[in-house]
Amino acid sequence: MLAILGFLMMVVFMVLIMTKRMSVLTALVLTPIAFALIAGFHFTEISDMIVKGVQQVAPTAVMIMFAILYFGIMIDAGLFDPMVAKILNIVKGDPLKIVVGTAVLTMLVALDGDGTTTYMITTTAMLPLFTLLGIRPIILAGIAGVGMGIMNTIPWGGATPRAASALGVDPSLLFGPMIPVIGAGVLSMIVVAYFLGKSERKRLGVIELEQPIHANEMAAALQDDIKRPKLWWFNLTLTLLLVLLLVSGKVSLTVLFVLAFCVAIIVNYPNLEQQRERIAAHSTNVLAIASMIFAAGVFTGILTGTKMVDEMAISIVSAIPEQLGGFIPVIVALTSGIFTFFMPNDAYFYGVLPILSETAAAYGVDTIEIARASIIGQPIHMLSPLVPSTHLLVGLVGVSLDQHQKFGMKWAVLAVVAMTVMSVLIGAISIW
Template sequence: MLAILGFLMMFVFMVLIMTKRLSVLTALVLTPIVFALIAGFSFNRVGEMMISGIEQVAPIAVMIMFAILYFGIMIDTGLFDPMVARILKLVKGDPLKIVVGTAALTMLVALDGDGSTTYMITTSAMLPLYIMLGIRPIILAGIAGVGMGIMNTIPWGGATPRAASALGVDPAELTGPMLPVIASGMVCMMVSAYVLGRIERKRLGVIELKQPSHTNETAAAVEDEWKRPKLWWFNLLLTLSLVGFLVSGKVNLTVLFIIAFCIALIVNYPRLNDQRERISAHSSNVLAIGSMIFAAGVFTGILTGTKMVDEMAISLVSLIPEQMGGFIPAIVALTSGIFTFLMPNDAYFYGVLPILSETAVAYGVDKVEIARASIIGQPIHMLSPLVPSTHLLVGLAGVTIDEHQKFAMKWAVLAVIVMTAFALIIGAITIF
């Protein structure tokens, strides 16, 4: 019964947001509440599940909210202007080069393993170019989301350590054969970016950038009011120090961004009125993304607390026919994206994956192959509305999450298919 309600809840949720009957925020909150009550849980118990889910995402939400404020301040001060100017000079107004460069930058920055950092740096650097050249921002969001999903399978990414610990396998044994598979995903992403870049080049042409006209000189002057060219080196060193601490992992991310934001705000805008103005300028984005993350916490809290996610996993595993036992690694690879789209990574790797592994072992499949297969679906996972950093990405890019999913899903599925096929070819996972 719980499994049926769980699948029905997911279906209703997706229909509601895809058809725009409800906003993502209200659908994330109301849908699980209704289905939990239908399942027979008391309102008080549902409330406890909601609080539990909110408590789990609270540190992430606070970190992302202050990160938005920090990078917003850095954009206001003009920190990224020289970078944008150099890139424009290099690409000479060619949308193809911009789009391919986005893919390369995403996967380079994603080496730190953190989605929020990757999205903030990539969008801060590339979005002004997209706007200036007229390239659709949905392409930036799609490439960043799918690219981060591919890189989430690196040894220190979000998925691989979970898979290794959940099944008790040697991380080196898990990741060694997967490195070529990850490389195949990166190549797929670059080819996809090239295709999208060609489409934009055909639509826009190679654009000759011109100096601002008199009609927008006033707007430029207003914007320049917040620039801080004399503090450029300070802002650069502050940002590089922040990124260095982020990569080191020695300091809590939330603490880092709170402190960095306060320092950046005080140094760049000493006057209290200016500080209020800058916070107000970015407050709508902060509120929208922060509330969305807390709403996702409500959804996952109820999904986990009602045990719907456990029953859904058991029911799906039971659907695997006995004669398909030897194909379980490939099945896990192709379905891991679906599982992790519908539930958080922790729920999948610590709840669903052990069940899949035990089933596979019964058919003579080594559990390390199941661990390898389980991480391949991450490009799809990173498009899920249950991933907090996804809301950060769409907020920064200025697109809605349903638009992002519709655009990026086909490229994410392509990456998963390519990675699965390559894993089978090189023997990282096998079928018999």
């Protein structure tokens, strides 16, 4: 019964947001509450589930709030202006080069393993170019989202450590054979970017720049009163230090962004009135994204607290025909994206994956293969409304979540298929 209600809840949720009957925010809150009541849970029980879900996402919400404020201050101060000007001079106004460059930049920045940082840096560097040349911003969102999903399989990303710890396998044994698999995903994304860029070049043409664009010329077209060209080296050093500490993993992301924001706003805008103006300028984005994250906490809290997620997993596993037992690693690879689209990574890796692994073991499938297969669906996962950084991405680019999902899903599926095929070809996962 709970499994049926869980699947029905997912369908209703997606229909509500895809048909625009509800906003994502209200659907994330009201849909699980309604289905929990239908399942027979009392409102006091549901309240406890909501509180636990919100508490779980609170550190992430705070971190993203201050990350938005920090990078917002850096954008205001003009830190990225020279980078944008340099890139524009290299690509010479060619949409094809810009779109392919976006894919490469996304996956390079994503080496830090954090979606928030990747989206902030990629969009701040590339969105001005997209806007200037008239390239559709949905392309930027799609490439960044799927590219981040591919790179989320690196050892310090979101998926691999969870898979290793959930199944008790050595992370090095898990990841080593996955390097060519990730390479296949990266290649598929660059190919997609090439064809999308080629389409945009055909639509827009190549803009011929009469002379090189300099950072100070770009700044002149913007609000000169908030630019801080004399503090450029300070802002660059602060940002590089922040990124290094983020990658090191020795300090909490939340603490890093809170401290970095405080230092950045005091140094760049020492006047209290200016500080209030800069915070107010970014408050709309902060509020929209933070509220979405807390709403996702409500959804996942109820999904987990009612045990719907557990029953859904058991029902799916039991539906696998015995004759397909030898294909379980491939099935796990192809379905992991579906699972993690509808539930958080923690729920999948710590709740569903052990069940899948036990089922596979009955057919003689090695646990390490199931662990590898489980992380392949991350490109689809990164389009989920339950991923906090996804709301950050669509907010920065200025597209709706359903537009982002409709555009990016086919490319995410392509990446997952490419990675699955490669994993079978090199023996990272097997079929028999």
